[in-house]
Amino acid sequence: MAEATLLRTPLHGEHAALGAKLVPFAGYEMPVQYPTGITAEHHAVRRAAGLFDVSHMGEFEVRGDRALDFVQYVTTNDVSKVDVGQAQYGTLLNHDGKLLDDLIVYRYPEHWMLVVNGSNKDKDLRWIQQFTEKFGVELVDRTDEIALLALQGPKAQEILARLTDADLDSIRYYRFAEGTVDGVAATISRTGYTGEDGFELYVPAADASRLWRRLLEVGADDGLVPAGLGCRDSLRLEMGYALYGNDLDEDTTPLEAGLGWVVKLDKGDFVGRDALARQKEQGIARKLVGFRLKERGFPRHGYPVSVDGAEAGVVTSGVLSPTLGEGVGMAYVPAAASKAGTEIGIVIRGAAVPAEVVRPPFHKNGTVKKD
Numbered sequence: 001m002a003e004a005t006l007l008r009t010p011l012h013g014e015h016a017a018l019g020a021k022l023v024p025f026a027g028y029e030m031p032v033q034y035p036t037g038i039t040a041e042h043h044a045v046r047r048a049a050g051l052f053d054v055s056h057m058g059e060f061e062v063r064g065d066r067a068l069d070f071v072q073y074v075t076t077n078d079v080s081k082v083d084v085g086q087a088q089y090g091t092l093l094n095h096d097g098k099l100l101d102d103l104i105v106y107r108y109p110e111h112w113m114l115v116v117n118g119s120n121k122d123k124d125l126r127w128i129q130q131f132t133e134k135f136g137v138e139l140v141d142r143t144d145e146i147a148l149l150a151l152q153g154p155k156a157q158e159i160l161a162r163l164t165d166a167d168l169d170s171i172r173y174y175r176f177a178e179g180t181v182d183g184v185a186a187t188i189s190r191t192g193y194t195g196e197d198g199f200e201l202y203v204p205a206a207d208a209s210r211l212w213r214r215l216l217e218v219g220a221d222d223g224l225v226p227a228g229l230g231c232r233d234s235l236r237l238e239m240g241y242a243l244y245g246n247d248l249d250e251d252t253t254p255l256e257a258g259l260g261w262v263v264k265l266d267k268g269d270f271v272g273r274d275a276l277a278r279q280k281e282q283g284i285a286r287k288l289v290g291f292r293l294k295e296r297g298f299p300r301h302g303y304p305v306s307v308d309g310a311e312a313g314v315v316t317s318g319v320l321s322p323t324l325g326e327g328v329g330m331a332y333v334p335a336a337a338s339k340a341g342t343e344i345g346i347v348i349r350g351a352a353v354p355a356e357v358v359r360p361p362f363h364k365n366g367t368v369k370k371d
Contacts, residue, residue, distance in 0.1 A: 009055035010205040011145045026118035028056045031228040036231035042322045048223030049153030056119025062112040064137035078264040080250040082107045087174045147208030152198030154206030154367040159219035194368035195239035237319045240360020287338040290360040293327035297353045305347035307337045328362045
């Protein structure tokens with residue numbers, strides 16, 4: 001059977017021109033790294049700044065008098081607490097309380113925007129579309145019209161300030177403003193996936209390439225580099241941020257995944273609420289935890305986890321941390337073994353390497369400006 005044709009983001013030509021190694025990801029041909037390599041890109045983001053193409057993410061616009069009620073019903077967090085100009089992390093569930101996706105909700109003056117994972121966008125759109133009639137809302141897929149650039153790192157604001165008149169100081173963590181960047185209309189959002197300060201820029205797809213080049217130009221002297229999926233993964237892992245498809249999936253509930261903090265059972269009815277209420281009452285059997293190796297090793301996705309010498313789980317994400325120089329990762333373990341300080345083993349090439357359950361983030365010195 002012929003393979004499906006990979007999609008390309010509006011920035012594909014830029015990546016090719018820069019010599020990026022392109023790989024299939026979420027149905028797109030995406031840059032995993034540039035010639036300098038993953039480790040160099042990782043350190044650049046921690047120490048200066050990196051520019052990511054995350055245009056594969058899905059953007060859905062919701063409009064209507066009951067748009068708030070609709071978003072409240074299809075997501076788990078309490079969006080009634082979200083102000084205009086604010087973003088909120090949450091999850092999408094099926095009726096059994098299992099994770100269809102995690103997402104970020106943006107509240108604009110006249111509409112809402114749901115930003116979902118690229119690999120799930122078609123599935124997510126079909127799922128939430130079934131509830132639009134109930135609330136009388138209009139749901140529009142804007143994915144192909146919007147490019148998303150992530151400028152991340154301690155020098156991100158200094159670089160971005162050269163191209164915008166927006167008051168970046170006033171955009172706090174998980175807040176956003178509408179403005180222009182080098183003359184391009186943009187939603188400027190203080191969000192990201194790296195643990196460093198930075199911004200995500202939602203811009204018209206047609207303007208993305210020019211803006212990408214301008215950002216790299218004005219940030220060059222500060223050490224800004226293009227950054228690919230490889231270091232995006234190692235950066236998010238050092239922070240203990242879960243990734244859908246690795247740490248989150250349709251066999252898992254947010255309570256098991258350590259995302260109970262974005263589940264508001266007291267906000268009223270929402271998709272999956274009853275199932276989660278039952279699970280909370282009964283207790284969970286397994287939980288996603290962070291761990292660090294006590295000896296040198298590279299914990300990889302799929303490696304078995306042992307508790308008291310018996311196989312009891314599996315590594316969902318792992319990396320030899322470029323910043324810390326030690327193996328860290330995430331895994332599902334029995335609830336009884338999920339407490340910080342618990343000794344576990346990560347089975348690497350047939351031998352259980354000793355590890356310790358720890359509470360993320362592993363990297364604690366990021367520049368992300370949380371309120």
